[in-house]
Amino acid sequence: MQIFKKFSQLSIFYSEYVSFPYPHATTVKKAHKCTINHCLLHSHLVSSHASHKFVSSGGKPAGGEGDGAGAEMVGPQRPQFVLFGSSIVQLSYANGGWGAILSDVYARKADIVLRGYYGWNSRRAVQVLHQVFPKDAATQPSLVIVYFGGNDSMGPHSSGLGPHVPLPEYIEHMRSIAVHLQSLSDTTRVIFLSCPPVNEAKVREGVSGIFSELVRTNELCRQYSEACIELCQEVGVKVVDLWTAFQKRDDWLTACFTDGVHLSAEGSEIVVEEILKVLKGAEWEPSLHWKSMLTEFGDDSPYDLVAFDGKTTLNPSDWTFHRAIQWD
Template sequence: MRPEIVLFGDSITEQSFRYGGWGAAIADTYSRKADVLVRGYGGYNTRWALFLLHHLFPIGSGTPPAAVTIFFGANDAALSGRTSERQHVPVEEYKENLRRMVQHLKDCSPSVLVVLITPPPVDEEGRKEYARSLYGDKAMKLPERTNEVAGVYATQCVDLARELDIPSINLWSKMQETEGWQKTFLGDGLHLTPEGNAIVYREVIKVFDEAWLSAAKMPYDFPHHSEIDAKNPEKAFEQLCLGM
């Protein structure tokens, strides 16, 4: 059976199979080698996501995932007292929730490759522009998220990965290495443009390649068509028949 790669996160993961999405690009890279499953839940924070763990990743499953990306924090970092405060999770709890997710996945399979991805940076002016486009004069006067606070959550995510000796992707820092990142990588001040999706894709693939999940080194699930003799096709499938 093909190994499974599960993308677990909030709306940035849920949208990852849209045109130009990072999840779609990963699925294309692993075509015929691994199944890429999107488990993204728009608006979710880590507190709510914990309720999904046993349903998405049941203990004792005979087919646990080979790899899981955990990409939360954009909603946890919503500011208390602002328009999205219902999504706010204190940063200490955020870190502990991520720890519980990783531990659950390791309980499912000690060999699972878990990759933590930090929240992206926040373009505060972009968030206000987006709110004005939706609500006009009734839009929020203050941004419901700030880049500074998102950076605090990103730091805790990276620190936890280091503590647990698992890989992480500091998307918050990586995106800000590019001048004009605000409009280049973020469409509404928070969610990703195709260029932003491309960064996530490249960083995830880099982690997979450095681990043991390089697509280039994985076999096809069934023989490549070039290996099939048109006059004697059954020969290419002999090993499959022996395993039946």
């Protein structure tokens, strides 16, 4: 059975096969390129067992009274994922950023909470750690993703001012953050992001005449990245090695940044891919990978879209074909 939708002024690019994670559809073969202007947007091949329990004669859902009966409600207890860090975090909703991508991927599954602070280092982070993550909070986050180190790793200024934090002090601050977050609850999980590389030439070009004695080098980024990874291994925190992940791309210098430091959409996609790898591979109970998590109010309903046969409905709760990338 084919279900067609009409949209206008849209261009959708598809390739190969995508498996949709809702239980009512088989794999969909996508055309390599489909440009849509007042034409068919998409077709789903729905298997014979995909028909819902609802029919045009007014039948009610099996297993309960009325629509929504038996629905699993997350409501106010929907899991929270907190993004805590410096500008890489604060800007994660801009320009196709990784925070925005995670919000899309985890729609109706978890709330992505932004706690990003432009220009901050680990020293400032530990000063407010107990305010941002109080131990007596009514609800503790299910996941905290932490990024500090880019500003810490900048060279020291002769005045003693500025964001630089010596490496040994940075390690202890990150240890304090890890220990505190781990103590919030038995089910609060933590992922650290290590320092990515930077485009040194682009950084120098962008800050010339603006900042005094700004030193940002890949050698310093590497040192702080390695220190972060070693600390995580020591304290049992999952870590994403952004230093290595970015440099797997031959064009990382030009593709991954907007200004040599902050992330482009392509750089953010790398961050999301690496985070999801960690979440998929982690042996956490419950799992925090999006495919394993409950979709809020995901039950079938007679108010869902009516199928091609004019009698049954199709549950769109977990449709993901709107995404440019089908995240695993």
